[in-house]
Amino acid sequence: MLRRKLILILGCLTVLLVGMAVAALWPLQLVVSEMDHIATQASRILEESNELNRSVSAIEVELHRLQAGRQHRMDQLIEQVEQLERTAGNVGDHYVMRESDIQPTYHRFLERVSLFKQHVGKLATAQDPQLANTYSIEALGAAAEMRSDILALVRYAHGHVQAEQDALSGNFRLLVVAIAIGFLLVINITVMVLLRVATLILQPVDKLVEASRQLAMERFDHRVQVGQNDEFGELARAYNRLAEQLQHNEQRRLETLKQMALTLNHELNNAMAVIDLQLRLLQRTADRDEGSSRCLMQIHQSLQRMARVVESIKHIRRIVLTDYTDGVKMLDLARSVEDEGNPAEAEASCSANRQSVQPR
Amino acid sequence: MSQKMKLAWGLLTVCLLAIVVVGSVQLAKQLGSGRADEVGPGGESSTAATAAALKLALIPERNIYAQRRRYQLLAEALGGRIGRPIELVTLTTYLGVLDEFEDGDIDAAFLGSMVSTLAHDRIGARVLVKPVTPEGISTYRGVIFVRPDSPIQRVADIAGQSIAMVRTTTAGNLFPIYQFEELGLLHGDDPPKLRWVGTHDDVIYEVLEGRVAAGAAKDLRLAAFEAEHPAQAMRKLAISRPVPNNALLVRPGLDPLLTDQLTEALLKMHEDSRGAAVLGQFGAARFVPCSIDEYLAVYQMVEALGEDWPLVGVAGPPPERPLHMVDTQSETAGD
Numbered sequence: 001m002l003r004r005k006l007i008l009i010l011g012c013l014t015v016l017l018v019g020m021a022v023a024a025l026w027p028l029q030l031v032v033s034e035m036d037h038i039a040t041q042a043s044r045i046l047e048e049s050n051e052l053n054r055s056v057s058a059i060e061v062e063l064h065r066l067q068a069g070r071q072h073r074m075d076q077l078i079e080q081v082e083q084l085e086r087t088a089g090n091v092g093d094h095y096v097m098r099e100s101d102i103q104p105t106y107h108r109f110l111e112r113v114s115l116f117k118q119h120v121g122k123l124a125t126a127q128d129p130q131l132a133n134t135y136s137i138e139a140l141g142a143a144a145e146m147r148s149d150i151l152a153l154v155r156y157a158h159g160h161v162q163a164e165q166d167a168l169s170g171n172f173r174l175l176v177v178a179i180a181i182g183f184l185l186v187i188n189i190t191v192m193v194l195l196r197v198a199t200l201i202l203q204p205v206d207k208l209v210e211a212s213r214q215l216a217m218e219r220f221d222h223r224v225q226v227g228q229n230d231e232f233g234e235l236a237r238a239y240n241r242l243a244e245q246l247q248h249n250e251q252r253r254l255e256t257l258k259q260m261a262l263t264l265n266h267e268l269n270n271a272m273a274v275i276d277l278q279l280r281l282l283q284r285t286a287d288r289d290e291g292s293s294r295c296l297m298q299i300h301q302s303l304q305r306m307a308r309v310v311e312s313i314k315h316i317r318r319i320v321l322t323d324y325t326d327g328v329k330m331l332d333l334a335r336s337v338e339d340e341g342n343p344a345e346a347e348a349s350c351s352a353n354r355q356s357v358q359p360r
Numbered sequence: 361m362s363q364k365m366k367l368a369w370g371l372l373t374v375c376l377l378a379i380v381v382v383g384s385v386q387l388a389k390q391l392g393s394g395r396a397d398e399v400g401p402g403g404e405s406s407t408a409a410t411a412a413a414l415k416l417a418l419i420p421e422r423n424i425y426a427q428r429r430r431y432q433l434l435a436e437a438l439g440g441r442i443g444r445p446i447e448l449v450t451l452t453t454y455l456g457v458l459d460e461f462e463d464g465d466i467d468a469a470f471l472g473s474m475v476s477t478l479a480h481d482r483i484g485a486r487v488l489v490k491p492v493t494p495e496g497i498s499t500y501r502g503v504i505f506v507r508p509d510s511p512i513q514r515v516a517d518i519a520g521q522s523i524a525m526v527r528t529t530t531a532g533n534l535f536p537i538y539q540f541e542e543l544g545l546l547h548g549d550d551p552p553k554l555r556w557v558g559t560h561d562d563v564i565y566e567v568l569e570g571r572v573a574a575g576a577a578k579d580l581r582l583a584a585f586e587a588e589h590p591a592q593a594m595r596k597l598a599i600s601r602p603v604p605n606n607a608l609l610v611r612p613g614l615d616p617l618l619t620d621q622l623t624e625a626l627l628k629m630h631e632d633s634r635g636a637a638v639l640g641q642f643g644a645a646r647f648v649p650c651s652i653d654e655y656l657a658v659y660q661m662v663e664a665l666g667e668d669w670p671l672v673g674v675a676g677p678p679p680e681r682p683l684h685m686v687d688t689q690s691e692t693a694g695d
Contacts, residue, residue, distance in 0.1 A: 072459070
């Protein structure tokens, strides 16, 4: 019922929020992966490209030292050449170097590395100083050519990395905007749904509170209309049943009072008629005695008042009590017969009755 | 806390403790195995790394990269057997080896026959062992050759012609100079034009491609070439007497115990499978003892040159034959 409705609504909201979070996280994850890719892969190619430059520089230094006769050992040179070959191979494994734009340059670079390696090999085996010098010059020339290729490779790698970074920035911006719009949408939907939920609860509560007020004012004919088949509907039906029951009880009490009034009317009217007749007879005999006339007049007025009271009881519309003494209530006749449309008349007749009802 | 929660926490604690214990044991095992010595069939020990490295020089021949890898394998195996690391030193020239030997910058070297005699004579280096190829060959000869279609029929016909040679080698330098000296070509009107190239293989290709009229190289390299290119067999004009293949020499001041260890390790290396595998990759079947006496042919050629020794192009005096070394009859082909 209401609980189920609330669970359903809140559940849907939760699913919506979780779905939105997942939808935001997934592209964010892709962006983070891309950033990681740039940080590792792209940086690796740059590092390896720079390593090529460093290797060639170190090799050139060794070649110059050999050429100048300041170095007779070739171990470092050979290791550097082999390292250069390995690094060149590693660079080729990178996806950037497999792109068609850079492939020719890379293949040419590999050929030059191989040629350079041969030059160094020849240099190593050249016992003749002139021959060694020739091979050394050839090797240095090959090193210079390799540098130009390395420069091209490095530039391409830089450009590629930059392009990837730019693309990533663009994608990230779009993603942020999309996520912001998405979440705004979700927030709007959530607000609307929560308002609807609030209405679902507050509207019947208002009606029930108003009904309670009406009940407090003893307007037992007030009914609550709640068109919901839930706890509020049940509460409204319970209220209506209570009001109906109270109204019924009130009706029964009024009927009882009316019946009592009829009985009083019947019993007292006869006695009051006899008393009134006797008073008239006494009035005739007591015309010369002013004191007696006054007494008889008062008795006559009291009798009239009694008749009015009995008459009033016959016209009770509702039961309104008032305090007689501490802890003792009595029927407030004026208000009980009060016409809700004309309260002034009832108040006037009430005040006369109230004075005579004051306890002695 | 409910019973179920207590049980769950207890299980989790036990699992964590188990992981810590197992992880500690594994870590201890790894640390322990890293410090343990490795002992192979030849008695190799990783404690070799703690002793000072023995510097072994090699002179580039043909493909320096492959050569270095072969020698590196040999050096590692040898180092393990003598309990001492061996550091390879690649030198640019044969004569550079002599300088490094003299300065004590290297302890041993594999040297060609001509440089071996120079090292023995000038520095007192000691010849220890020489490799034997899988075909059982432990020597080589110098050979002077031409293309099969060459008009040159004798060594004397090389007068005025170009000949490719390799410096500071018996086959590529000493032998052809000796031959020309014997025939009086060097001081003639039209001496041969000497063209220096890097390797014995370079000599062969210079002749093959017609850039020179003749060449002087090692017979082993020529034989290897002819085996690969049977249709391009060269015509041999002269062949020298055999001289030892690249032998191992040590400097005179090297610890005799270490010298003996080196010798024994190399002579016995072929006796176990691991050593045999290393030798196979090195290009040898085994090592055999070698002495300076086996270099008689070199000394004979040097002595025959006499005052024309400088024509060889090696600085310094010629190597002098040890007193105990006795002459034997020389052999030549062609002339």
